[in-house]
Amino acid sequence: MFERIREKLEILADAAKYDVSCSSSGSNRKNTNKGLGDSEGSGICHSYTEDGRCVSLLKILLTNHCIYDCAFCVSRKSNDIKRAAFTVEEVVELTMNFYRRNYIEGLFLSSGIFKNADYTMERLVRIVKKLRIEERFNGYIHLKTIPGASEELLKEAGLYADRMSINLEMPTESGLKLLAPEKSHEDVKKPLDFIQKNIVQLKDEKSLIKSAPKFVPAGQSTQMVIGATPETDKEIMHTASNFYKDFSLKRVYYSGYIPISTDTRLPIIGSQPPLIRENRLYQTDWLMRFYGFDVQEILNDANPNLDIDIDPKLSWALRNLDQFPVDVNTADYKMILRVPGIGVGSAKKIVQARKFGRLHQDQLKKIGIAFKKARHFIRYADSPLQLRDFEASHLKGVILSESTSKYLKTPQNQLSLF
Template sequence: MSERIREKLNILADAAKYDVSCSSSGGTRKNDNKGLGNSHASGICHTYTEDGRCVSLLKILLTNHCIYDCAFCVSRKSNDIQRAAFTVEEVVSLTINFYRRNFIEGLFLSSGIFKNADFTMERLLKVVKKLRLEERFNGYIHLKTIPGASEELIRQAGLYADRMSINLEMPTESGLKLLAPEKNHEDVKRPLGLIQNQIIQFNDEKKIIKNTPKFVPAGQSTQMVIGATPETDKDIMHTADAFYKKFSLKRVYYSGYIPISYDHRLPLIGTQPPLIRENRLYQTDWLMRFYGFHVNELLNDANPHLDIDIDPKLSWALRNLQFFPIDINVAAYRMILRIPGIGVSSAKKIMQARKFGKLRIDQLKKIGVAYNRAKHFIKCADTPYQIKDYQATQIKTFILAECQGKYSKIDVQQLILF
């Protein structure tokens, strides 16, 4: 690898790290030449397949030149940074050479917008076409859609990419106009709708024509920056819920705002992104997609923000003690899923195991239930007490104390007096 290519790789891989929609591991562990591997290597990130395999990707921008001046973006045109651009041939060569050396199994390719959307999208398309048709590369490719690109270019790209994504940037139109007045959400919705319709069309054709080509087989996703604008958690998750329903997205990613450069429109939050809030949003997202919760149950006008101290499932349970305790031996699957400390896998095992007899505490622990948390919300064959004996604040304090390793009989006796 030439020094010039290495320099470009360092610049454009570093600029790409702020895009979290490829499930980057976020690792910073360096190799001191005494071990194996290097999670800090330029451009290498990780994503996970549906069957749990970890896949390494080359994660780069085609260029960090950009015609837009989005206040939150490191590649904004007014930012004084090193600029670089790969040629189509250089990206193809890097991908193939890294793959042959077993460094990567796929490519995540995004780009700043230079000249205009179509000019940029054409070059992204040339990269994936060259990889697929000339190099016969069959690894995973995640391609970023450029807002404002023509429908024909997006359709063609969908025939060669495994997944496509386009960043919503801010949760609301007002937030986007504040920090990126040249952009709007409609330029994001149009390609999302186009790709969704094409996926449906190709799937329908495949039922009739066996050799119908694949079109974005891994689906599409989007990303929102969290904390740069004053939206509540309720605003964020209502936007995510609407996009899941309207565009059948595989994922919505939540990226905690990282202060990159000073701008009077941006909040002063120090140097660390709001990681706890980001984590709570992902947990809420999971509850909506896999646990049967409606967004209004978790976030509403009375509760517009997530509890930082506890996860959203536990927070919901403490606000709705009227539904508890739930009898683990007779309750419906959807209600068992709502019990704190019980995940999807454990809920399925409970449904199967109780066919052979009533479940007891020791059996629940063997199944994988986090019993120290779940015990406050369930009844089973040998439950020692009822949830009605405690208030929500007491239960929350019990659980937090257990998590901190400070749970004792004295604590319990004192808390019962509250």
């Protein structure tokens, strides 16, 4: 019996690794009635919370059997792989045993779709309900929404899960129809919209009635596979922006396509996913959510793809040199945020520090800005009277050479680069 459970765990944990749409930030479920666990400060296996802590999670599929044949998915029905399925009781027992041994801090539970959406979703709900009520487990639970499941099951799931997510799969409807013709973006939008409306409704009730139940307190997220279909970065990020606005998502995840099939519809790329592009998309996402950028400023018809050589914030600045230099002693917070080399924390420190006097070069360095990059775009108390007037292409080269030079200080680094 133990060997069979271990074999299932190996199969279904391995199948779950392709889903990156998980994060624990935002939940504050308390430990009550002497139960086990606490979702505050707990979360995701080998991921990071907002304050930088690495946390752990039992991340598994309920089953890798699936009625769909999505070309990009390792669990598609036509793929010749080992199949397995946990029972409800097995998932509950694994979660509790792993937690008691201090292996995990929570559960991320997804599933292939077997029989139909409601049949699968009903089992996922039974698991989280059993953990919360019978086992009194108060740790973090992230539950995947099954497209096409009934609203009754979705509402019940939201009462027990901290976060729910449903994968958009491909950035555009045309891309999804190419690789997964049985699916559509509408199948994703409907549950996202339903859950979001219930989050707002129950949040309003909670403000009036303290005993009102929490509903998906850590919000919703989604995931897109990048590089399996030929969308531009503009199409990808405009889709993400729309989903943020329409459904108040906590996160959109961008997963570089990993070759797992010889299907002729899929691109031929190396064994590694396009990680640099994935990183640039995450940086753009960050600019949209925390730096006040509109997606149209970064990606538009004139610039449909991100620059691989430099980050999107620097790329935007080089295209808009007329807005620089920014005087850090007089500019507002929003404009300081747009300076390459200055992050959210540093911008706040600058605004606070200048209340006590004009800021000089040494003070800016102590604040922690990336001064070598930022100095080309700012004025400060002791800045040169005449800032060097570069063309955008020349300035890009100067910044790249300065950032590269720090890696060329040892023979070992020289060897690795050349």
